[in-house]
Amino acid sequence: MSTDKKTKSPRSFHSGSTSSFTDDRGGDSGKARAGESAAFGGDNVLDTLMPLTVGDNSSPAYAPTSDGDKLRTRAGGDTSPYVPNSAEAYHHGGLASDKFADYPDHTFTGCSPIEDYRILEKLGEGTFGEVHRGTHERSGNQVALKRILMHHEKEGVPITAIREIKILRQLDHENVVSLTDMAIKFSNATDETGETQPPSIYMVFPYMDHDLAGLLENPSVKFSEAQIKCYLKQLLDGTNYLHQQKILHRDMKAANLLINNRGILKIADFGLSRPMVDKTLTGCVVTRWYRPPELLLGEKRYTTAIDMWAVGCVFAEMLKGGPILMGRSDMDQLDLIFDLCGGPTEESMPGWKDLPGCKDVQFGKAHIRRVKDEYERYGKQAADLLDKLLVLDPKKRLTAFNALEHSYFWTYPKPASPRELPKYESSHEYDRRKLKMSQAEHHHNNHHYDNVPPSPNANVDIENSRYRNREHRTKKRERSRERDRVDDLKLLDIETANFTLMDELSNRE
Amino acid sequence: MAANFWASTHGQYWMLDEAALRKSRETDLKYLKEIELAKIRGEDVYCFVLNLTSWFLYLVIAALGRRLNVRQVIIATAITYFKRFYTKNSYKNTDPYLVAATCMYLACKMEEFPQHIKSVILEMKNVTADQGGFGYDNQKVAEMEFYLLEELEFNLIVYHPYRTLKTLAIDLGQKSDVIQRAWHIVNDLFRTDICLVYPPYMIAIAAVGFVIMIKEARANHNGIDTRTRKGNGSVGGVGSGSRNEGRGISGIKELKQWFSGLQVDMEKVLEIIRNIKNLYSQWREVNEIKAQDVLRKLREAQNKS
Structure with missing residues (x-):
């Protein structure tokens, strides 16, 4: 699939696009038509359709839209090599990926056990989660593993993470990072209250220096x-x-x-x-x-x-x-x-x-x-x-x-x-930040290394998440506004210091 | 995001065949044989009973979706997740109600219509009130979500026939009754496993073909010659809506011509049309009580183990 093929298409289909059909809203309308079709049941009904199939193919009346393109390019052929025939094929995509050798950019492997990866040092951190360097055990490939943070674990996987996965899976461009795998870690460990910790989800990307x-x-x-x-x-x-x-x-x-x-x-x-x-x-x-x-x-x-x-x-x-x-x-x-x-x-x-x-x-x-x-x-x-x-x-x-x-x-x-372009020794913003933090440490001894505050990230996405506690949100916003007004800021209060803290840090120096 | 179906994970990894589906039912079939050997005989009967169960679970998910007031596309996504999950698991070993609620919860997030986890659970409780209830809290559903994501291998983007129907509607006219009816048929088809086997655009085309077929059969039945243009569109009081559309096609002959001009693997489309016929001929035999009964047995087995 070439990128311009995607981008050229004039029609974009959103999952939420409006429809002119009245039955769009959960209608369960089968019963009425069941009787209707039963009345015309019998094999002769199928036969009546047969002439349709032998009609002339010379003048396709099909509108040249993106969906139409698909019909033309893929379905025009008599067979589809893209349908895996064995039961195993779909389970881990192994067989399938061979068949799709003409899609070299689609290397997504699905979901792997976390044991497939060795997690190494931390590369970055923020409101979004943590990023670690890692290696894929079998291939030795270097990867970056981004752990999805569960802000509200009782709500399951945050919609922002779902959105991120969904978007990344649909993107395919040299200058956009590619999601190559997902990994879930089910932990048996328990916290102080004796409850098992929720599993962690990692997104796997190729490692970038x-x-x-x-x-x-x-x-x-x-x-x-x-x-x-x-x-x-x-x-x-x-x-x-x-x-x-x-x-x-x-x-x-x-x-x-x-x-x-x-x-x-x-x-x-x-x-x-x-x-x-x-x-x-x-x-x-x-x-x-x-x-x-x-x-x-x-x-x-x-x-x-x-x-x-x-x-x-x-x-x-x-x-x-x-x-x-x-x-x-x-x-x-x-x-x-x-x-x-x-x-x-x-x-x-x-x-x-x-x-x-x-x-x-x-x-x-x-x-x-x-x-x-x-x-x-x-x-x-x-x-x-x-x-x-x-x-x-x-x-x-x-x-x-x-x-x-x-x-x-x-x-x-x-x-x-x-x-x-010249090659450099690996440089990540996070390393610099750690360095700054350890400098700041001298002034604030009550602070710990592993509590490095988040970068000046934008606040977490809140639209659509009406299920989040509004009151808490407003308070939080008020608090961060308040903080905005204060010139001299404390280094603490990590919990709410989403995007102000690092600004303050940099201004200190 | 207009993406290519064939390049998507749906096209690449999730087009299954009948053999694979049959295989995925093995555990349940085996169990049904063990407990009900005396009562029912024959492989096909078991398969039928399981199809019935899946039909019944469609009703549960659709009812849940309607209570949450979500769009049809979301219901379709939830059902597809559900069906995909059960190609790798058995009803006996995982509670289909828990999976159903989780699928709906995930589908809502996926299709940008997020629901509170508690309202999904609450509505699920309402839907299943007379079927043994739903005894899970949000933590359980949240945990199930991880397993679901794992089994789906994070292949969350699902294509549905509705999109193709909208494209076809450009040819036929927005108000074409053919499209309207095909839309209903596509809704009904989510009771079967067709969405796992055939590409969505073929399903859409087959549904349209089926409608045209019915129209023609009805016209023949009424003794009207379909080869003449005169009076075609209004046979049986249908098709009149599309006349004012200008670009709309309504006559049966034109419809047939248009249909045969579609460049699509007609063999496959005919297969789907046969499936549609099966679906509607089964309709009367479907016995929800029986399905509930089987489901209850499978769930009981799960509680025991």
Whole structure:
């Protein structure tokens, strides 16, 4: 299955797409027709259909839609080699995978016992769970194992995890991380109260040597211009693919962009992503430093443009060598954005005054847009591209597709080919964070190593989860708002410190 | 996300054949033979009884879905999960009610219509009140979810014939009674194991073919010549709705022509149509009491072990 085949198809089928059929809602209508068909039962009924099958095939009246394509390409042939014939074939997909050798990218093996993997050191951690390096025992392949955290274990597997698995399974692109396996660990261990612990679910990915944040923080790494172009191009390719598949990533940031020593960049962590829908969504997405102005102002009907703002931030981060907009609170973040991109006006951001969050905003001074001036020193083309990405109005912000057409990629130096890029020692953002934590440890002796606080992650996805305790949620939000206002923060209170803590940490230094 | 069915896990790993399905029923069959040898004889009878059980469980899941007010697609997904689970397990060794509730819970999450685990359990209790009840708490269902996910091998994306019906509706006109009826037939087909055996688009086409067939049979029965265009669409008071659609096809001859123009493996479609016929001829024989009885015995066996 080639990717463009998927993306070309004009019709997208959502699981929740509306239907014009009245019986869509759980109707059980069989009984009436049972009698009807029984009245016409008997073999002669089948015979009457036979002429249908020998009709002329020369003029297919079938509409050329994506479903139609499927009929044409696959069902046109007389036999289907894709139907496993033995009972064993489906059980572990072993046989089947041989048959599907023409789908080299579909290497998903289903579900393996956790014993198939050896779990090694921790690579990262956040609200989403923990990531460990591991090896596949039989093949020796290096993998990354991401454990799904059970925030509400009595509710079973969180819907965010289900969503992540569902989305990852449908994606297939060089620049998007691929889910290769799942593993469940059923533990026999019991906790203090004598209850058995819930099983753990691991998502298995191919191991990637670095993440972009880790590389940027590594003092021995210096990106060349061609290298930045190469990474940005891959990032845009991946983002373009996601958006064509109607997926919002919603947590684009340097730490979620994985890079291997073959120079390939892959977008990772789909824990907050979801299919695009035309309804209000939660605003609690995207790590603050990468959060676009419309989200900060409380927009709930956002578009793929939110990912493009973050892409702009990542681009600038690569140029500058570190995060560019490190707000300490949501208000501070807005201030920094307006300081760089100019204040919102009816022209630069139509309708901004109608957004629910704008009444809290105080404007001390009028800002002048200075994106171009600020980044001119990294090249005219780079500054121009960035100027078109960091646009307040989400409608005017460049799309991934259009960004790829920008002359930045077509002027000297041309983007490097991934193979030419230098190889580095493994660098992960988490290692740097651990380092910082141990430094912070000197000041806070009551803190433990293994309680490393989460990164400045976006808050956990809360829409649709109406079963969660609302009161608790509001309180929690209030608390984090309160915290936003306080300048000098304590390092503790890990439980609720989802996305503020790391900001504070970085600001301390 | 318009994805390709054949590249999906549904197309790759979950197209089973009759032999595999038969094999998956072995444990239950063996047990039924042990306990009921005196009463019923013959392999086919046992198979029939088990099919009946699966039919009955369809009703349980559909009733649960309706109580939760979920869309038909979610019910279809839950039933597919349920059927897939029982290709690897036996009714005797796992409580089908627990599995049914868990399947519905997971399907709701999967199709972006999350339900509170407690409301799923509550409604399941209501549905099964007169059938021995549902004695599980959320922890049990949450635990079952892990086993379910494992058995499904995390192959959660399920394709349904409804999508193809919508595509076919473009040809036939949105209000075409053919599509409406085929839609009902597809609903009914989830009582059988057809969704495990045939690709969803073939099931949809077969359902449409069956409707056309019935229309023609009825027209012949009424003594109207189907070879003339005149008065075709309104035979038996059906088909008139699609006339105003402009693009709609309603005459039987046109329908047949259109149908034979579909590029699809007609052998397979005919197989499915035979299955549809079987389903409706079985309809009258279905005895829910009997199914409940078998189910009760299987569940009892499970409590004993």
